[in-house]
Amino acid sequence: MSTTAASFPASAPTGEIVFKTKTIDFDGRRNILIQNENGPCALLALINYILLTVDHLSAPEIHDLVALVNSSNEIPLSGLLNYLQQIVTANQRTYGIPPEEVQTTLSFLPSLHEGLNINPQFDGTFSPSHELALFRDFNVPLVHGWLVDPSAPEYRGVIKYNSYETAQNVLVEAYDVEQKPNKDSVDLEIIDDSRQIKSFFARTATQLTDYGLHYLRENLQNNSIAVLFRNDHFATIIKKDNDIYALVTDVGFATKKSFVWESLLSINGANNSFFTGNFSPILEDSSNPFDDSNVDNDDLNSAEERDRALAIAMQEEEDNRVATNLQKRYEKNNNKAKKSPKEEKKQKKAKDGKKKKSCIIM
Secondary structure, three states, X not given: OOOOOOOOOOOOOOOOOEEEEEEEEOOOEEEEEOOOOOOOXXXXXXXXXXXXXXXXXXXXHHHHHHHHHHOOOEXXXXXXXXXXXXXXXXXXXXXXXXXXXXXXXXXXXXXXXXXXXXXXXXXXXXXXXXXXHXXXXXXXXXXXXXXXXXXXXXXXXXXXXXXXXXXXXXXXXXXXXXXXXXXXXXXXXXXXXXXXXXXXXXXXOOOOOHHHHHHHHHHOOOOOEEEEEEOOEEEEEEEEOOEEEEEOOOHHHOOOOOOOEEEOOOOOOOOOOEEOOOOOEOOOOXXXXXXXXXXXXXXXXXHHHHHHHXXXXXXXXXXXXXXXXXXXXXXHHHXXXXXXXXXXXXXXXXXXXXXXXXXXXX
């Protein structure tokens, strides 16, 4: 623990963003943060990772953050950010993080509860970015499961461009190419690639694939905890006995303390189930003494309905976001001179030859 006792405000100032806490039984009783109006944001997942992995060897700054979360059922955002700043500053000294990288990470913290621009690549990696470095500075593994299966018919067209943002650019370019009265072989290849990308996006609107789930099970170590990026959302996950479980932070489960983990058995949530902190399945007649002796059919039915509604909402949100981005990119491209598709193709091949293979964030 820190040598200086931490003091916490009795309550958050009026109008301040707050996060409610939930007490769970996972390797002993501990508090976690649950979602507010911003949903499963990066701040929530990052702090919950810290809360679940803290031990006696953790730095004093981490123990101070844990003490803050344990001090009240409502934690002000300013308090959380204060301790995150202390943790990353301490990590700079401990791990020799470059000062400029730490400054960039500190600049991201105030908006961490709103979202981060993360660009997943369809081989299981991420495109390098300052946002990605933020997780590295906190020693938090960031993973995703939006991988294209090598046996899928769209594999060639998708993996060629690899990242989500690059694939979106191809869709914009293909739109322009399709307007040309005469098309050469490069034009036709771009159009064919765009069709494969569209097919892949349509089948994986929740940004998780069966191949990606298998990848996570194979590459995460047993009992390891990480943060899963999916559809611009972040979830704290754990691998247990070759299955992946996500920490339950939905506000609808705030009073159901035995609902700690949700299994990720399918990409649409249809086969997912809820588990206690020690990974015992929660059955219809569950009477877990820790909290929820009132788990009944209505609870489970409403949970299933929420799962289905969430999947639909996520798909609609993703479709709208893609459409908006495509329109913006198209308008931007029409307002400036562009190189021909042939020149773009030649430059891309040259860059691909020089590009080094990305490291998997694990």
